[in-house]
Amino acid sequence: MRIAIIAALAAAALLPLQSSASPSVDYFEPPTTEKLVDLCAVPDGDPMVEAARGFCYGYLTGAGNYHRALKQGKDSQPLFCLPEPKMTRADAARLFVSWGRANPRHLKEAPIDGLIRFAVTTWPCK
Numbered sequence: 001m002r003i004a005i006i007a008a009l010a011a012a013a014l015l016p017l018q019s020s021a022s023p024s025v026d027y028f029e030p031p032t033t034e035k036l037v038d039l040c041a042v043p044d045g046d047p048m049v050e051a052a053r054g055f056c057y058g059y060l061t062g063a064g065n066y067h068r069a070l071k072q073g074k075d076s077q078p079l080f081c082l083p084e085p086k087m088t089r090a091d092a093a094r095l096f097v098s099w100g101r102a103n104p105r106h107l108k109e110a111p112i113d114g115l116i117r118f119a120v121t122t123w124p125c126k
Helices: 002-014 033-040 049-070 089-102 111-122
Strands: none
Touching: 033 049, 033 089, 033 111, 049 089, 049 111, 089 111
16 A cells, blocks of 8 residues: 555656746756756746756756766766855856856757766866
8 A cells, every 4th residue: 555655656746747837848858958057047936936946956966966976986087076165056057057158059968968068167177
């Protein structure tokens, strides 16, 4: 019974968001860096601001955690080095949006490629 409830909750969590507001639900599987930048740039007051920011912050955090895990390996070299003290996710998202707007030539790349390109450019290791 408990497994059935957990499975039902997990399935419900995977259902697509139902909204007619912008950004549309298509943005929540961003095929390009441009779509991820758009999600991270949703302004206060937009009906989708909480969902968009949550997705943006989650995407950035997930990529950062994956990078952190990779650099723990033997003889691994980090691709980028985050500043200390750590910045907020909101600050990182604002920097990413600014970078995206200033680098339109990279907006058609896969979102993870654009995000890593941003991080390598913004926080190079010494």
